[in-house]
């Protein structure tokens with residue numbers, strides 16, 4: 197006996213879940229079912245006609261009957277011989293005396309073609325949803341919701357590019373974004389099925405989790421809406437050398453691999469996901485839903501590990517990085533960041549975020565001062581250039597360095613610095629900061645040697661020295 201929330205079903209779980217099971221139940225898909233309950237309740241549409249053409253053990257149907265408000269009819273089907281009896285037993289067992297339910301035991305295609313005006317269809321197959329798409333798309337009503345699961349991850353993520361091409365009519369290449377790309381390729385494929393019948397299928401929630409892809413579409417009618425969808429079927433150009441990526445109407449660009457066509461529009465309806473996060477009753481899925489809720493709806497993302505090793509950046513912590521890049525996390529990767537910034541901007545900003553030692557942080561970020569006479573570059577007489585320890589900008593030439601006797605490295609000239617009035621510690625001084633990253637360096641005084649008369653009094657800890 198298996199219990200899932202308030203429902204009990206009579207299934208013996210084998211060591212490995214497989215399609216050979218008499219009655220199919222997959223405990224790994226609890227979250228998939230939880231989210232579908234939350235979504236239907238959040239949509240809140242009254243008098244729902246719901247169809248589950250690939251019902252398996254019927255667990256989803258039983259849960260819908262207990263947990264989803266406003267179901268008017270539920271049509272439940274599976275072609276396995278034992279299905280009808282097993283499902284009817286489960287209804288009794290769970291004390292669900294429902295006139296709302298009709299049980300079928302036939303091929304999903306026959307089943308779907310018989311039903312009319314379905315407000316919700318859940319296509320939840322083993323592997324690819326392909327065989328069921330044309331009939332599911334035709335049976336969904338205007339304003340209805342079509343839910344699609346795909347578990348053929350290898351085909352969608354480009355493990356076998358020829359398979360992706362044959363099954364999903366697009367090109368995918370394995371890279372760190374393959375799950376997002378696979379999801380977008382799947383969305384386009386489903387949309388094409390609708391478009392041929394003037395049905396515009398608009399994603400309201402799409403994600404990748406564990407071993408599967410899941411998309412909920414709302415079905416709208418009209419040629420213009422379909423044309424608008426087609427305009428958002430474009431290519432994704434990816435340069436594996438620089439890691440640069442962009443969307444394009446065309447599939448050629450020097451140095452770039454092309455991927456797609458794929459859906460470049462939104463993956464979710466923001467208002468719906470906001471509502472789902474408020475209404476969700478399943479604590480185990482709350483965090484996942486919130487990541488999706490907060491995720492910027494842009495195509496592609498930057499993976500901090502992949503970028504770090506490519507551009508030799510120290511990977512800073514996630515919270516700081518998100519702030520700097522004005523980005524959000526993504527559910528596609530633990531170390532991924534979604535932002536509207538370009539690759540150049542991202543690399544530039546991450547370079548600013550080299551991991552500083554506590555002493556460097558005390559000076560550069562907290563505007564502290566090192567003890568006089570203590571700095572490692574105070575007595576340095578070598579020829580070279582002094583750079584910002586935080587971002588690497590060139591700041592002072594060794595030709596301008598002099599011994600001021602103050603205990604701090606002193607220069608009579610500078611480049612790439614900004615000056616600010618500093619009224620701290622009861623004095624009025626001129627603060628010197630790095631122009632590129634804004635890091636604190638030291639102070640400027642007017643008692644330097646000729647010809648400039650300036651003394652840039654700089655902390656060793658804010659500098660790195662590059663020998664000529």
Ligand SMILES: C[S@@+](CC[C@H](N)C(=O)[O-])C[C@H]1O[C@@H](n2cnc3c(N)ncnc32)[C@H](O)[C@@H]1O
Nearest residue numbers: 220250251252256274275276303304320321322
């Ligand atoms: C992944 S399981 C469904 C799991 C179920 N929706 C759940 O949430 O537990 C897929 C089911 O589809 C059924 N199936 C596969 N092809 C079918 C077809 N052409 N017609 C009807 N049922 C089919 C299988 O017997 C299996 O029970």
Ligand SMILES: [Zn+2]
Nearest residue numbers: 584587630633
């Ligand atoms: Zn700097």
